[in-house]
Amino acid sequence: METYDQDRPCQKWKKKAYGGIQPGYPDNHTDSTFLQEMITNANVVKRDLSKVILDSISISQYVSVVSLVVSIWTHTLNSKIDEHTLLKLDIFLLALGFLVLLVTSPSLSLHLLMKYFLNISFFISGLYVLAPIYHTLTRSISSDSIWALTVSLLVIHLFLHDYSGSTIRPPGALNNPKLTSNISLNASIVASVLIASRLPSWLHVFAIMLFSLQVFLFAPLVMFCIKKYSFRVHLVFSFVLVGVTLTVTYQLHRLFFGTLLVLMVFISVICPYWLIRIQEYKFEINGPWDEAKLCFDITE
Amino acid sequence: MICWKIVIATYVILYEIPTMGKNHYSLSPWGISQEKRSTLKKPRWIKILGEKPPVVDLESVILAVNCSNYAKLSIEEQARITGPVSCSFFVTIYDVVWHCVTFCLASIFTVAYQFIQCSHKLLTCNFGKGLLFLGKLIPYSCKTVHVRSCQFLYWPVFLHKHTFSLFPNVEFIHRSSLQNHLWSSISTDLTFGILLSIFFLANTKPISNWIFSICHTLTESILRSGCVWLMGVPAGFKLNTELARVLGMVSLNMIQVYSTIWYFIGTSILGYIIVAFIIVGVVFGATLQLALFLDLVRLVTLHVTSLHWLVSVLYSRQIQALASLWRIFRGRKWNPLRQRLDSYGYTVEQHVVGSLIFSPLLLLLPTTSVFYIFFTMLNTIITLLCISVEVLISLLYVTPCYEIFLWVLNKTRFPSGVWFSNVSLADEVVVSILCSNHAKLGELIGPHYKNVFSGVSSSFAKSMAYSVLTGCRITSNLSTSMPAIAPWMKLVCKEYWKLCHDSILESTVQKKRRFC
Numbered sequence: 028m029e030t031y032d033q034d035r036p037c038q039k040w041k042k043k044a045y046g047g048i049q050p051g052y053p054d055n056h057t058d059s060t061f062l063q064e065m066i067t068n069a070n071v072v073k074r075d076l077s078k079v080i081l082d083s084i085s086i087s088q089y090v091s092v093v094s095l096v097v098s099i100w101t102h103t104l105n106s107k108i109d110e111h112t113l114l115k116l117d118i119f120l121l122a123l124g125f126l127v128l129l130v131t132s133p134s135l136s137l138h139l140l141m142k143y144f145l146n147i148s149f150f151i152s153g154l155y156v157l158a159p160i161y162h163t164l165t166r167s168i169s170s171d172s173i174w175a176l177t178v179s180l181l182v183i184h185l186f187l188h189d190y191s192g193s194t195i196r197p198p199g200a201l202n203n204p205k206l207t208s209n210i211s212l213n214a215s216i217v218a219s220v221l222i223a224s225r226l227p228s229w230l231h232v233f234a235i236m237l238f239s240l241q242v243f244l245f246a247p248l249v250m251f252c253i254k255k256y257s258f259r260v261h262l263v264f265s266f267v268l269v270g271v272t273l274t275v276t277y278q279l280h281r282l283f284f285g286t287l288l289v290l291m292v293f294i295s296v297i298c299p300y301w302l303i304r305i306q307e308y309k310f311e312i313n314g315p316w317d318e319a320k321l322c323f324d325i326t327e
Numbered sequence: 328m329i330c331w332k333i334v335i336a337t338y339v340i341l342y343e344i345p346t347m348g349k350n351h352y353s354l355s356p357w358g359i360s361q362e363k364r365s366t367l368k369k370p371r372w373i374k375i376l377g378e379k380p381p382v383v384d385l386e387s388v389i390l391a392v393n394c395s396n397y398a399k400l401s402i403e404e405q406a407r408i409t410g411p412v413s414c415s416f417f418v419t420i421y422d423v424v425w426h427c428v429t430f431c432l433a434s435i436f437t438v439a440y441q442f443i444q445c446s447h448k449l450l451t452c453n454f455g456k457g458l459l460f461l462g463k464l465i466p467y468s469c470k471t472v473h474v475r476s477c478q479f480l481y482w483p484v485f486l487h488k489h490t491f492s493l494f495p496n497v498e499f500i501h502r503s504s505l506q507n508h509l510w511s512s513i514s515t516d517l518t519f520g521i522l523l524s525i526f527f528l529a530n531t532k533p534i535s536n537w538i539f540s541i542c543h544t545l546t547e548s549i550l551r552s553g554c555v556w557l558m559g560v561p562a563g564f565k566l567n568t569e570l571a572r573v574l575g576m577v578s579l580n581m582i583q584v585y586s587t588i589w590y591f592i593g594t595s596i597l598g599y600i601i602v603a604f605i606i607v608g609v610v611f612g613a614t615l616q617l618a619l620f621l622d623l624v625r626l627v628t629l630h631v632t633s634l635h636w637l638v639s640v641l642y643s644r645q646i647q648a649l650a651s652l653w654r655i656f657r658g659r660k661w662n663p664l665r666q667r668l669d670s671y672g673y674t675v676e677q678h679v680v681g682s683l684i685f686s687p688l689l690l691l692l693p694t695t696s697v698f699y700i701f702f703t704m705l706n707t708i709i710t711l712l713c714i715s716v717e718v719l720i721s722l723l724y725v726t727p728c729y730e731i732f733l734w735v736l737n738k739t740r741f742p743s744g745v746w747f748s749n750v751s752l753a754d755e756v757v758v759s760i761l762c763s764n765h766a767k768l769g770e771l772i773g774p775h776y777k778n779v780f781s782g783v784s785s786s787f788a789k790s791m792a793y794s795v796l797t798g799c800r801i802t803s804n805l806s807t808s809m810p811a812i813a814p815w816m817k818l819v820c821k822e823y824w825k826l827c828h829d830s831i832l833e834s835t836v837q838k839k840r841r842f843c
Contacts, residue, residue, distance in 0.1 A: 146676070157683065164690050167565030195675055206658040209678045213656055216682040244679065 065314045074306055079299035081262070086190050087291045088250065088265040091272035093185060094287055096242050098272075098279050100222050103235055113234035120241055121147075127249050131256035151237065158233040164224040173221050180218035184243075187211035193247040215243040340747065342761035344396050350739035350763070351393050351497040354385060357743040357766030389745070390496070392761075397495040425835055433827035436480065440823050443476045444816070465622040471615045471720070477816050478509050483823075484815050485510070486830035501740055511729035516612030519723075523616055524608035527601055535597050542593070542627075546586050549705075550631070554578050557701060566694040574698050578634050585630035614723050621716045628709050635702040636800075642699040643798030645688055652685045703795055721779045730771055738765040 040052050048054055102108045129135060165173060189208035219239035223232045254261040269291065276284040345351040450462035450469050462469050527534065558575035560566070600623070608616045625632075654660060655678065660671035673681075733740055742763040750758045784790070794800065818826065 150679075153680075153683070157687070160687050163567060163569055164687055167567065168690075204675060209658070209673070209675070210656060212675070212678055213682040213685075216679060217686050220683070220686040240679075 062314075065312055067313075068309060068311050069313050071306075071309055071311060074303060076299060076303050079302060080295060083295050083299055084262065084265045085250070085254065087294050088268055089188065089190065089247070090185065090287075090290060090294070091269045092242065092246055093181065094272050094276060094283075095268075096239060097181070098275050099238065100235070101279060103231065104222070104225060106227075110228065110230045110234045113231070113238060117234060117237045117241060120238070124241070124245050124249050128252060131252040150240075154236050154240070155233060158229045158236065161220055161224050161236065162226070162229040162232050165221060166224075170225070173225060177218045177221050180214045180221075184211045184215040184218065187214070189247075193251040195244055195248050212243065216240065219243070337756045339756060339758045340761050341750075341758065342392060345393050345497040346396050347497055347500050348740075349737065351501055351742060352389050352745055352761070352763050353498060353742040354389055354745060355743075357741050357770045390498075393498045394495040396497065426832075429828055429831045429835075432831060433824050436483075436827050437820055437824040439476075440480055440816075441820055443473065443480070447473050464626070465619070467618040467621045467717075467720075468615060471618040472611065474724070475513070475611050475615065478513055481509055481815060483827045483830040486834050487826065505727070505730055505733075508727050508729040511732070512724065512726070513612065515726075515728045516614055516723060517609075519613035520608035520611065520616055523613055524605040527605050527608075531598075531601055535601065538597065539593070542586075542589075546582065550582050551579065553701060554582070557698060561697060564693060564697055566697060567691055570691055570694045571698075574638070574694070577637075578698075578702075581630055581634060589627060614720050617716055617720050617723075621713055621720075624709070624713065624716075631702070631705050631709060635706040638695070638699050638702050639798045639800070642695050645692060645695055646798060649685070649688055649692070652681050652688070655681045656685075699798065707795075718779075722776070725775045725779050727772065727775055731768070734766075734768065734771060739763065741766040741771065743770070 187207040188211045223236045226232050276287055554575050558571050658670055659668045662669045743766040744764045746762055747759040748762055
């Protein structure tokens, strides 16, 4: 192989994919333009600690919403809340949600409102019909299995939830919901069905199902609209929500309160710091050798 | 090892002359048909022998041996025919009378032939609604009656064939005479039928009491108590009480209604049914009795069958819905064109509705499957009983009684290969006797029985197990092949009349020849 060093032929080395060995150069010869077009860390977002902490507020907000739902479930199962209060709560929440949507969303035509209204009425009548079936569904299963199943389903729901957007699209939204967000929605619905089947009368079942489904389906949408409308309102709302949740859980169960507090601190403080710390090790390379990516995100 | 090398001058073989009705020779085993003879696998030493130049072609030798009696017989026959034929006045009157009798007989049988064709068409096609209902109610008996009537109408063809008496090849005569075994199967059938009828006649009262007690026991202890047991806590399964109660009440009501109806009908017409059994056994034979029994069993267990159908529809729909919803959770959709799963983006509403429906379906599945298993077991027992009776009927049709009868009498009519036994081995003359093996009973009956089961698919058990698991419809008959549509039933009426007429005339001419 040493003979090639002294013997440089007239042909210049050309960078080409086909053509075989170019005479005078070894097969793995590279010249000075090698890796010139490589781009490192093209898509990496430069992160700031305060911004990350502020963004993680939405995660803690959703975790607190879910804990509120769990505490209402526990109160209902212990017969501290009766069904009429629950029904009033449902109507109140529905009205509140609509109000927020009206205020925050700029383009909300009457036609869209009618469509929402129709969907919700179908939904409510469907639940009304299914409530007697759900009432006696799990009578033959022991309570321990039900609690275990519910807890695991809620964990799956929190794990797979789409925190960046909302599964139910606000008006004029872009991406299709991903599969994981749909699976998290299914998990939450099945968990609420399991809890609802433990209640004494079918009106209880109807009220609790309506409440859980309202929260799980529409709360992310409402929060997304608030966040889009104004960040400050969103921050204030989140703090208020977290505070309310912590008070409620403190009165309910000390261990639950403790776990929740630790979780919130972990999400809001420790995780952002950790992310920033390991961000500097990120090394992504892109170049002309990458496969072309099709672009589906074009809005009409 | 000592090798014998014998140079033979004369080779004498003694054999018994093959005569019609006694014996003939054949090279290949009995059950192998003509076409398969050439494809038989020969052992190696035969192949080595075959490479030597052939001295003699055994096939044609055996053929000649089989035909060796013909010359002697035909000469005797000729001598008989050239005798004087006396024509007298009485013979002509006898001729005329016999012609009239032939005419009438042929017309009667042609009318019967046409009647059977029409009724068969009415029972199986969509025209006469009343008869179609009868055809659907007792299908097996109608089929059996049709087959037996066709076999009764076979007699002109039988007579026609038997007028050809002389044929050189004794093997051919023997084999073709075995084809006409219809009359033997009819007679064995009638014998069994008469025996059964005598048994029924002798024990009418005990049989009817026994039938009543059996029905009562089955309804009470199995059906009713089974349903009540399922509505409670069967085998420790904790079922959904509402659904179990609904299903149990539906089945109990249906059983109650149906068994009350059958009780009232049964008390009034049981006597008539037994009388019908007896008459049918004497006229048509045991196959029709068994077919009537099969149809009656089906009619009486109609409530079990329909309940099983209801519960299996419920179960199969539930299983299909659960499978489809599970596919929604995974984001997949079944592509029926390509028979595969494709990924598909469902909307959020579809996901919500899917999960709302998935949980009750999944949690109600144990209840439905317990009821399904119970009714499937009952239905399977009834199906197995029907299948065994059907197999018995097919075997009765197909068993070659005439062949077995001849085999018992004279085994030499069923040769299955030849061999030589050496008698003496002198200087240059070897004397040996040509002996033939005879077929065993299994070789005789085997091909017939194999034909019966040839229509049954080999994976019958597997398909039945799969349909039980997924709740589809179970095939309730084995589809064993009944005797094929008789070729003589395809004739037009005029040709059939001509056939009857000619066959009667020819047989009387033959008899007259022998008589004069």
